Amino acid sequence: MSRIVMKFGGTSVADLDRIRAVAARVKRERDAGHEVAVVVSAMSGTTNQLVAWCQALSPLHDAREYDAVVATGEQVTTGLLAIALQEIGVEARSWQGWQIPIRTDNAHGKARIAAIEGAELIRRMQAGQVAVVSGFQGISPTGRITTLGRGGSDTSAVALAAALKADRCDIYTDVDGVYTTDPRIVPKARKLAKISYEEMLELASVGAKVLQTRSVELAMNEHVRVQVLSSFADLPGTLVVDEDEIVEKETVSGIAYSRDEAKITLRRVPDRPGVAAGVFGPLAQQAVNVDMIVQNIAADGTTDLTFTVGKADLPRALAALEALRPQIGFAEVQTDTDVAKISVVGVGMRSHAGVAATMFRALADKAINIEVISTSEIKVSVLVASEYTELAVRALHTAYGLDAA
Ligand code: ASP
Ligand code: MG
DSSP states (O other): OOOEEEEOOOOGSHHHHHHHHHHHHHHHHTTOOOOEEEEEEEOOTHHHHHHHHHHHTTTOHHHHHHHHTTTHHHHHHHHHHHHHHHTTTTOOOEEOOGGTEEESSSOOTOOOEEEOOOOHHHHHHHHEEEEOOOOOOOOOOOEEEEEEEETTTTHHHHHHHHTOOOOOOOOOSSSSSOOOOOOOTTTOOOSSSSEEEEHHHHHTTTOOOOOHHHHHHHHHTTTOOOOEEESSSSSOOOEOOOGGGGGGGSSSEEEEEEEOOOEEEEEEESSSTTTHHHHHHHEEEEEEOOOEEEEEEOOEEEEEEEEEEEGGGOOOOOOHHHHHHHHHOOOOOEOOOSSSEEEEEOGGGGGGGGGHHHHHHHHHHHHHHEEEEEETTTTTEEEEEEGGGGHHHHHHHHTTSSSSO
């Protein structure tokens, strides 16, 4: 007998039939003798609608009231699932974030979980009651309802699993696991049986949208065993686990792409101490997240500085840079939004040479120009023109031997 947290995303609870199917799955686990807590998202489309209503009334709405509105989607699903469970003879009750409570900070719209009081839930689960918990929401230190940011119910589920000391956190979604790359681009992509937290974190943050990045971070820090699996098929999913649990370490486990970044080049930046600090300090103050950075060698006392920022941050970044121009004295700002970042990720890179060389060769063979490069211990990323995204991902998938037989 074990204690498990099951999380169902919006498409898995999209209508009453699907909610009945979820109830049947939960019943199966409970009948197998497990203690079960379920975390649910809002029915698909609901949160988008709620967000749109807030924006329609006021583009600069009060973030506390936004949270009061958007948190309601999950409340509906918890009640409906509890009813569906009771209907098939499973004792269940709904829990909102404030009732447990799930305590967060007061960063409305993107709150972080601070603590979860799990004792009462555990007592009831031990007595056979299924806890149906609203994902995405919590309560602030001043007693207001908070939400965790879009996709946040993954994080709720992992945090609850940690608080309940659950043996497993099963994330049911509309894909049946984590693939070597996006199967819509590469039909030969393979489902991974296991992936390490670190690899998942890199893949999640570079565009593989299976799990909210924050949830993977939390799982890694709290050692929560996460499984990603489909709520529409009875197939084993992908286990996200400690690196030590993976015996056969692939050099490259996955390839991700993202079209969410924009490239900025500052032309003819004076080459003197303090210039980089002078550029990136103010960007950080404007909460602009800078990702890849390259600086060329100086020729005539000036140099070009190229970096990438999230597309959504581009207007703020450009405004900040224009304000800096008199002080720093660069000649020109160039931007390019038709770019894609392609990343290869694998813990095996730590002990294998030549991973980057393989990447550059594969791209060169397809005549794809590399604009910016960045690396970490387990990742190599390149920026290319966005029209080459699919071609690049396919070529790399083959080059690293990831294609399914
Ligand atoms: N319902 C919220 C959203 O759509 C949270 C989630 O689905 O994880 O972002
Ligand atoms: Mg989601």
